[in-house]
Each structure stands twice: as C-alpha cells, then as structure tokens.
Amino acid sequence: MTESVNFWAVVPAAGVGKRMQADRPKQYLPLAGKTVLEHTLNCLLQADVFSALAVAISKEDPYWPELDCSRHEHIITAAGGQERADSVLSALKSLSAQAADNDWVLVHDAARPCLTVADIRQLINTLQQDEVGGILALPSHDTLKNVAADSITQTIDRSVIWRALTPQMFRYGMLKQALQAAEGNPAITDEASALEMQGLQPKIVEGRPDNIKITRPEDLALAQFYMKQQAQQREQQND
Numbered sequence: 001m002t003e004s005v006n007f008w009a010v011v012p013a014a015g016v017g018k019r020m021q022a023d024r025p026k027q028y029l030p031l032a033g034k035t036v037l038e039h040t041l042n043c044l045l046q047a048d049v050f051s052a053l054a055v056a057i058s059k060e061d062p063y064w065p066e067l068d069c070s071r072h073e074h075i076i077t078a079a080g081g082q083e084r085a086d087s088v089l090s091a092l093k094s095l096s097a098q099a100a101d102n103d104w105v106l107v108h109d110a111a112r113p114c115l116t117v118a119d120i121r122q123l124i125n126t127l128q129q130d131e132v133g134g135i136l137a138l139p140s141h142d143t144l145k146n147v148a149a150d151s152i153t154q155t156i157d158r159s160v161i162w163r164a165l166t167p168q169m170f171r172y173g174m175l176k177q178a179l180q181a182a183e184g185n186p187a188i189t190d191e192a193s194a195l196e197m198q199g200l201q202p203k204i205v206e207g208r209p210d211n212i213k214i215t216r217p218e219d220l221a222l223a224q225f226y227m228k229q230q231a232q233q234r235e236q237q238n239d
C-alpha cells in the first residue's frame with residue numbers, strides 16, 4: 001500500500017511592496033478585474049490538489065478581511081513576519097496540527113499572479129518521488145557579468161545560471177526544520193536556500209517565463225498582458 005501524502009500551499013503575502021511605490025501593498029493592487037492576491041489564490045485553488053492554503057498576512061493589513069477569499073473554507077490565515085522567511089515559517093506552523101512531516105508543501109509568492117495550473121502540475125509530477133524536492137526556475141538568456149566599481153571583471157558561464165521562481169516544493173518537516181535553523185539569516189531569500197544550508201541539493205524544474213513577480217510599477221502592465229494572453233490560449237484550447 002502506498003502511503004497517502006497530502007499537499008499544502010503556503011503563500012507569503014505580508015510584504016509592504018516598497019519597490020512598487022503604490023498606495024497599498026502590491027498584492028492588493030487591481031489587475032484584470034481582481035486584486036493580485038486573488039488571482040494568485042484562485043490559481044492555487046483551481047489546481048485542486050491542496051488540502052488547504054496557508055496565507056501569511058501582516059497584522060496591520062486592513063485589505064485582507066475585505067476579500068471574500070479570506071473566509072474561504074480551504075484558506076487559513078497566519079501572521080506575517082519581519083522577513084519573507086519569517087512569514088513562510090509562521091504559515092507552516094499554522095498547519096502543524098494538520099500536516100505530516102512527509103507531506104509536500106508548495107510555497108508560492110503572493111506577488112506572482114500569472115502562475116498557471118500547468119506549472120503547478122509540472123512541478124508536482126516531476127518531483128513527487130524526489131528525496132528533497134525543488135523549485136520552478138528559468139534559464140538565464142542574458143550574458144552575465146561580474147562587476148566591480150563599474151567595470152567588468154569576468155563573464156559568467158550562462159549555462160550554469162538559473163533564476164529561481166516559485167512555487168518551491170519541499171517536505172513539510174524538512175522545510176520547517178531548515179527555516180527554523182536559518183532564522184534571522186538575511187541570505188535566506190527563498191526556501192531552496194534554507195535547504196541548501198542544510199547541505200541538500202534541491203532540483204530545478206523549468207517553469208513558464210510568464211510567471212513573473214510583480215516588483216516594480218512597470219510589472220503590473222506586463223502581468224496584465226500575460227493574463228490576457230493566457231485567457232486567449234484557454235479559449236483556443238476550448239474551441
């Protein structure tokens with residue numbers, strides 16, 4: 001008999017969005033008729049694989065209770081933390097009564113609303129038999145340079161450079177332990193880096209280039225373009 005393993009989603013949504021320079025955190029900005037965060041959560045719900053979604057929300061956040069999805073039966077609210085890693089750890093802890101160490105957790109940035117169900121399935125199908133887990137990533141297309149004081153010191157071998165995206169998929173117990181061990185370390189900017197610190201080597205799975213993170217003002221228009229394109233693709237597939 002195969003053991004039954006559950007899947008959980010963790011969504012860090014407690015950032016202030018400083019680089020976006022908007023009047024509210026970027027996860028609450030409007031995009032194609034909904035907020036950024038609603039698009040993100042809808043995609044995770046549509047994947048129909050998660051037992052629940054744990055969303056980390058800042059204590060001073062007046063926008064979250066206004067969204068219908070804050071009361072969704074499969075969505076759990078956790079307190080956000082100082083840094084992204086603290087928010088993720090807090091959301092993981094909110095699942096401790098339900099999640100088993102061997103269960104899989106997919107951590108996905110609230111600020112990546114163009115995620116597709118296809119990419120979620122691709123990540124899960126590729127990694128669910130893996131020992132460690134891994135992340136969606138993209139190969140680098142640009143030529144990359146090492147720079148010191150405005151001058152190039154070296155050209156980096158592009159073939160070994162990948163850009164880390166989310167979701168990042170790891171075992172519940174292993175991820176919680178790795179984040180606890182790394183608490184307060186500013187170098188831990190994603191889940192994979194916490195696992196790497198434990199001497200583990202997470203896998204990469206090539207993701208779609210439209211899974212962008214909304215970071216700066218110009219990214220919102222790009223996200224809108226990708227959403228429109230995805231909707232057109234879905235229509236064509238249904239024709």
Ligand code: CTP
Pocket residue numbers: 011012013014015016017018019020026027056080081082083084085087088109110111112213214215
């Ligand atoms: N995040 C979080 N808790 C924090 C910081 C960030 O949950 N203390 C979340 C953000 O809400 C976002 C994701 O982590 O969904 C990725 O972080 P980032 O893009 O850096 O968002 P912000 O920190 O909000 O933006 P900025 O760095 O420009 O302030």
Ligand code: MG
Pocket residue numbers: 015
């Ligand atoms: Mg940030």
